[in-house]
Amino acid sequence: METESSLDAAAAxxxxxxxxxxxxxxxxxxxxxxxxxxxxxxxxxxxxxxSWNHFSCLALDLGL
Known part of the structure; x- marks a missing residue:
């Protein structure tokens, strides 16, 4: 019974x-x-x- 009242007090x-x-x-x-x-x-x-020309591409830079 004491635990219920202490739980109720803690909840309150x-x-x-x-x-x-x-x-x-x-x-x-x-x-x-x-x-x-x-x-x-x-x-x-x-x-x-x-939009393709706004990105850097190593393959294009190397001419591959």
């Missing part, structure tokens, strides 16, 4: 110190959707045809 002390967990945040509260705006300079931010 823990609850008094920490309270309860915060409410869960819903997914729709974490996400904001925006419409993509074109770049101010008019240059596309990603060009799949020209």
């Amino acid at each position: 002390a823990r609850h008094a110190r920490f309270g309860r967990l915060p409410d869960r945040i819903q997914f729709h509260e974490m996400v904001e959707e925006k419409v993509a705006e074109p770049n101010a300079s008019g240059i596309a931010s990603y060009n799949p045809e020209g």
Whole structure:
């Protein structure tokens, strides 16, 4: 019987110190959707045809 009362006292002390967990945040509260705006300079931010020349390749550098 003493162990139950000491566990209840410990649980009460823990609850008094920490309270309860915060409410869960819903997914729709974490996400904001925006419409993509074109770049101010008019240059596309990603060009799949020209993106190959932005990477260093040792085989290309050696002419292999």
